[in-house]
Amino acid sequence: MPTDRVKLPKNYRPTEKEEYMNAKQLEYFRQKLLAWRQDLIDESQETINNLRGEVRDVGDEAERASRETENSLELRTRDRYRKLLGKIDQALARIDDGSYGYCEETGEEIGLARLEARPIATLCLDAQERWELKQKQMRDSR
DSSP states (O other): OOSOOOOOOTTOOOOTTSOTTOHHHHHHHHHHHHHHHHHHHHHHHHHHHHHHHSOSOOOOHHHHHHHHHHHHHHHHHHHHHHHHHHHHHHHHHHHHHTOTTBOTTTOOBOOHHHHHHOTTOOSOHHHHHHHHHHHHHHHHTO
16 A cells, blocks of 8 residues: 555545546545445444354343344344445555546546545446446336
């Protein structure tokens, strides 16, 4: 990873007036992704600790069923976090290789507002809509 990182001004937010994906914007999104990554790791660790800390011998069948449902939900959430962590790592790699912020399909700018809302986005809005339409058509044709 580059050691020549830009120091961001306090409360910095990317704006359309700046050059797209300049050093400040890249550092802003890097920090945003790293903070999100750490939050997911912390929450995953909490889930693991909750599952480990549970008493397994619950007498009541209804309570046992309820606990199993909760455990299943926690495990699904953990799997979702694992997938998100992979996407965050891919976005960080794109920052490092200079492709972050540009659509994988068209090469166009993804846009600051979209990246602010979804910093792991890899497609511009038009390409995302085409992809979603294709997915819907594939589901409907089954």
